[in-house]
Amino acid sequence: MSATLEKGVRVLKEVIDAPIASYFNSCVHCGICAEACLFYTETGDPKYTPIHKLEPLRRVYEQEYTLLGRLAKMVGLSKPVTDAELAEWQELVYNSCTLCGRCSVVCPVGNDIVYMVLKLREGMSASGNAPEGIKGAVNRTVTIGSPMGVKLPAVKAQMKHVEEDYGIPIPLDVEGAEYMVMLSSMEIINFPEYLGAIAKIMRQAGKTWTLCSTAFEATNAGYQIGNSDLARVIVSRIVEGAEKLKVKTVISPECGHAYSALRWNGANVVGRPFTFQVKHIVEVLDEFRAQGLLKTEGFETDRLTFHDPCQLARRGGVIQPQRNLMNMVAKNFVEMPDAGFINWCCGGGGGASAIEEGEELRLEAFKKKKSQLDAVKPDRLVTACANCRIVLEEGLEHYQMDIPVVGLTEMIAEHIPEKGA
Amino acid sequence: MNEMQFLTWVRGPGLDIAVSIFLLGVIWRLLEIYSLGRKKDLAAPRQAAGASGFHTVFRRSMPPAGMGMVKKSPVSYIGGYIFHIGLFFVVFLFAPHIKLINSLIGVSWPGLPSQFIDLMAVVTMAAMVVVLADRINRPVKRYLSNFEDYFTWGVTFLPVLTGWMAVQHLLLPYTTMLALHILSVEILLVVLPFTKLFHAFTLWGSRWYNGQVNGHKGVAV
Incomplete structure (x- = not known):
């Protein structure tokens, strides 16, 4: 067994908990999860059946945590997970799973399959079997600060552009602001309108807000790849920034997984509850709407x-x-x-x-x-x-x-x- | 061993052994699974109506609303409902079974007419055959299936078949068929805790975990 494989299997053993054990014991191979997965429905290939994507994790569970599995392993009836197998599974665990969670909604016995995919990704990542594309994104987030390699000067340049275009100052590192606004690299590079939109909305609502020079990037590729250590580094930056600026609420940008990584997984990876709230921008806007702080005029008339x-x-x-x-x-x-x-x-x-x-x-x-x-x-x-x-x-x-x-x-x-x- | 001795054995020591393995097996497996525990969720919870473990335990007995799942996998759903409900009727509402349970643990409840149970047994077996055919024909199910899937189908089907045949006096003398029936149930009891049949016990926990983990986020799954 190679060192990295050993590490991967060790991580898999560590992440297996009672829910996972319960889930694996409940599966009756009915295949209904396949019908909920767009990678199966659009290709018709049974290998994309969600529960099948977890086979390496199931084997480790069976061999390590069940009496019969341990016996089978001892007498050689149950083969240990190999490097080649994990490499083969990369496509199933990453390329063909977007963590969308439809499978977890349809499973008749109630298995939360996505929960397990995230755990399997931890072992995949530890054993060096994560895809290069996401690995690169994680490394850039940890070393440079963002998955697309965006650094603070790029953010500052965009702030300047937005200030010029909208005539609204963009606050940076303002202590005691109510909201700390996060961005995703995608927004910094491809959709600068987002920052301008925030500035307009906050001005109308009369709310104080700020960007943070040490934590502007919300996306967390560490979470996606299944590396808790890196996920923690990325979340910690945001926690430190928010606590330093003493903000009440951190606003997760228009990015789905950044929201999951911070709102639902963040406190768990740093190991303590947050001292601030986390909201998706859409939640904040709807609150402003309900409080009468968001007033719009005119309508889009196209479909x-x-x-x-x-x-x-x-x-x-x-x-x-x-x-x-x-x-x-x-x-x-x-x-x-x-x-x-x-x-x-x-x-x-x-x-x-x-x-x-x-x-x-x-x-x-x-x-x-x-x-x-x-x-x-x-x-x-x-x-x-x-x-x-x-x-x-x-x-x-x-x-x-x-x-x-x-x-x-x-x-x-x-x-x-x-x-x- | 003649047929009477065979019947005496399966009713006596055979049953004792099977029930013991079953009970110890269930306790062992439940401990093995649920003692693994899990970490506390530190994210600030969000409340939402209908979002809890408890809700999901019940809600998952029905196909999810608006997803058209029954149409996509009709045999799994309809066949699944029929044979599970059928098994419940046949196992727990057949008068001789109630009598046996009463003699073992002293509780009793009213049964259903034997003709009705006969019909249920036939319907259950028919549904199980259709479900098996679907497992063989449907690419996803065939792909997922291994020896255990067919084996557990067999050990579930045999008690229904032998029980029905005993009542109908088919093929073998009643005594022999009854003994085979009891033996097949004993095999089922021994196998249940250690195969996917154990889902009968764990699916409640699984649904609860799923409902609870997502309910923490205010999502009613």
Whole structure:
């Protein structure tokens, strides 16, 4: 057994807990999870059945934590997990799983399959079997500060641009601000409108807010790849920044997994509860709306539909706020079939979009989104996740569908009256 | 050993051995699984209606709303419901079974007419055959299936078949068939804790964990 494999198996042994043991013992191989997985429905290949993706974890569980499994291993009836096997499983654990969680919703015996995929990824990562694409993103986040290699000067440059374009100062490192706003690299590089939109919205709401020079990047590739140590480094930066600036709330940007990583996993990786709240920008906007702090004028009149990011809706419980906001500014808002809680993934969540060799499969899986869009034929597609947005744009381009994708926050901001107007 | 001796053995020592292995096995397996424990969730919880472990324990007995799952996997759902409910009727509402349970642990409840149980046994076996055919025909199920899936199907099917045949006086003399029936139940009892049949015990815990972990986030799964 090689050193890295040994480490991987040791990590797998450590992550196995009572829920996982209960889940594996409950599976009756009914295969219903396959029907909920877009990688199976769009390819028809049974190897993409969600529970099958966990086979190495199941074997380690059986061999280490069950009496019969231990006996079988002793007499050589049950073969130990090998490096080659884990390498083979990389495609199943990463490329073809976006942690979308539909399988966890349909399993009749109640298995939370995504919970287990995240744990298996920890062993995969420890044994060196994570995809290069996500590895690179993690390394850049840890060494440079962001998965796309964005450094503070780039953020400052964008702040300056936004200040010039919008005529609103962008606060940096302001102690005692109510909100600390996080960004995703995707927003810094591809969607600068987001920062401008925040500035407009906060000004109208009369709220104090700030960016943080030591913690501006919200995305957490450590969480996606399954490396708790790196996930902790990334979350700790945010915790330190938020505590140093004494903010009440940290706003997770339009990014699904950043929200899951910070809101639901953050306190667990740093090992203590947060002293501040974490909210997704869509939750904050809906609160402003409910409190009368968000006032818009005019309506979009073209046909709009909304793509629910999995981590926000199904895995995060935020479903109605985005609809309230859509209805504030859209006259012709139509829902796709399966929208909301059971929405289909864009195909690139959970780090999958960073895996170059997974592109072909990703585009194949996108046929599901295509069919949802074909059913309602929208003029534009709105979402609240920069990663979904990029993946959707790639898919739409590939299938030659002329549907622009917009972020919800910036669309809302466009309807905020100019100051004094 | 003649048929009477065979029947005496399965009713006596055979049953004792099987029930003992079953009970010890269930306790051992439950400890083996749930004593692993888990870490406390430190994220600030969000409350939402219908989002809890308890809700999910019940809700998962029905297909999820609006996902069209029954249409996508009709045999798993419909066949699954029929044979599980059928097994419940046949095992727990057949008068001689109630009598046996009463003699063992002293509790009793009203049974259903024998003709009705006969019909249920046939329906249950038919559903099980269809479910098995689906396992063989459907690519996903065939891909997932291993020896254990077919073996556990067999040890579940045999008690129903032999019980029905004994009542109907088919193929073998009643005494022999009854003895075979009891033996097949004993095999089922011995096998249950150590195979996927143990889902009968763990699925409640699994649903609870799933519902609880997601309920912490305010998600009703």
